[in-house]
Amino acid sequence: MQQNRLFEIIYILLRQGRATAGELAQRLEVSRRTILRDIDALSQAGVPIYTEPGRGGGIAIMEHYVLDRAVISDEEQDQILLALQSLGAAGPLDSAGVLGKLRAIFAKDETDWIAVDLSRWGNAAADAAKFDLLKNAVLYQHVLSFTYASSYGAITQRRVYPLRLVFKSKAWYLQAYCLEKRDYRTFKLNRIGGLAAESETFDRTGLTPPSIENESAPPPVVAHLSLRFTQAMAYRVYDEFDVENIAVEPNGDLTVTVDLPQDNWLYGYLLSFGAGVRVLQPRCVARMLCQAAEGIKNLYPPQ
Template sequence: MQINRLFEMVYLLLNKKSITARELAERFEVSTRTIYRDLDILSSAGIPIYTSQGKGGGISLMDNFILNKSVFSEEEKNEILYALQSLSIAQSPESEKVLAKLNGFFDHKRSNWIEADLTPWGSGKDSQSSFSKLKEAILNRRVICFEYFNAMGESRGRTVEPLKLTFKVYAWYLQGYCRTRNAYRTFKIARMSDIVLTEEHFEEREIQGGLTMEDDETSLLSLRLNVTADSAFRVFDDFSETDIQRMDDGSFSISVKLPESNWLIGYLLSYGDSMTVMEPKHIRERLREQAEQIAARYQ
C-alpha cells in the first residue's frame, strides 16, 4: 500500500503545481504525519520535493524535474506492465490503478496477457467473496472465523490468524495460526464455509516451520493401485511422477500414501472400472461393499 501511495504522490506532484499535506492526507486517508514521512522517503530517494509556507504554499516538485521514461528499456517496461497484470489475479484495485498510470506513462496500449479465476468451476459470487475476505484479513491482520470440513466429513468451527494463501497441486490453501488448535495449520479453502472477518486485529506473525494440514490427525495409508492406460490423463494430474510406474501393457502401477477417510473411498471410486486397488486388503473390501450398495440403488 505504501509503495502505491508513494508512486501516486509523485504522479500527483508531476501534474499539480502545488498540493498541501492535508489534501494528500485526505486523498489517501492517512494522517499528515504519515504524509510527511512519505515525503522524507521520496526526498531520500532523490525526488526534489520542497515545501513553501503561507498562503498559496504547499508541497511541490522542482520545476526542472522530469521523471525520465528512458531509464527503462522497452523490454523492461513490458516486464513491469506484465508483472502488474499478474497482480490483478488477486483482484487488487490498487494494482489496476498503478497499471493504468504506467500504461499511459510508458505510452503503451494495454494488452491483457493473463487471466486467472481463483474459484472452482461452477462457483459464483460467494466463492469470489471468500477470496476477497481472506485477502483483506491477511493484509490487515484481522482474525477470521469459519466452519471447516475435514477429510472425515466432520464440520468444526475454527478461529484463525490468517498469514498466507498458497496454491499447491490444483488447490488453494490458507496458512495461518489456528487459535482453536493453538498451532500453525493449513486449511484447504474449498472446505471452508461461513467465513467471517472479525474486528479483532492480531500481531504480525512469522510462519514457523512446516505448516501442518488440519487433517493430519488422519493417518496416512500406503496404497498400491493399478490404473488402465485410457486414464493416463488423470494419473499424471493426480499423482507425482515418482509414484508412477508404466507397465508393459500400457497401464500404470502407483504407490502412494493418502489419508484414510471417507474421502478416500469416494476418490478411488471416482476412477470407476479404470482403477484396481491392489493393496491394502481392507480398502478393497470397503470398495466392494460400497460398490454393492451403489448397485443396489439401481436395481
C-alpha cells in the same frame, strides 16, 4: 522502510496527480515532517518532484515521468508484472488497474501472454468473493468466523485470526490462529463455509504461523499405493500424478505408484474414478474401497 515509503509516494503521485504533505502523511501514517524529508530525498535522487503553494497546490511529479530503471531492474520489473498478471486472473486483484499503473510506471508495452485462473469451473464469482473477503481480513486484521469440514468428516464452527493465504499443491489455504484450539491451524479454502468477517480486529504482533510442512499437527498416515487405471482415465492420470510415477502397460492401461494420506479423503478420491481404477496394493485400501462402494450401492435398493 524508507525505501518502501518513497516508492509508495511516487506511486500515489503518479496515480492521482498531486497530494498535499498532510494527505501523504495521513495515508502513510507518518508525520508531515517525515514526508517533507522524503520529498527532499526523492528530489536529490533525481525524481522530478515539485511543490506548488497556495490553494489547489500540493506535491506533484512532472508529467511523463518513468521510474528510474536503476531503482528496479528490467528483470525485477518483468517478475513483478508476471506475478501480478498470473494472480490477477484469479479475480482477487484488480489486475487491469494495478497492472496498467505499473506498466505505466515501468514504461512497459502491453503484454497478455499468460492467463491463470485459480477458481473452480463454474464457480469463479463465488471463489473470487471468498478470496477477496479473506484477503481484506488478513490485510486489515479482522476476526473471521466460519464452518469447516475436516478430512475426517467433522464440521465445526471456527473463529480465527487470519494471518496468511498460501497456494500449494493446486489449492488455496488459510493459515490462522484458531481461537477455539488456541493454536495455529491451516484451513483449505474449498472446505470453508458460512464465511464472515467480524467487526472485531486483532493485533498480529508476534503471530507467525509455521510453514505448512512444519505444522505441529501429527503427520497423516500415508499409504504406498499401486493403482491401475484404464486408458480412458489417462487425461486425469496425467493431470494429477507426476509423469515419473506413471508406467504405461502394453494394453494402454496406466500403473501409478504414489504415496497418499490414508483417510476418508483417499477413498472419496479413488471413488471419483469409478470403475476406471483398481487398487493393486495395499490390499487393506482395496477392501476399504469395496466397503465404501458397497455402502453406496445399499443407498439404492432394487426397485
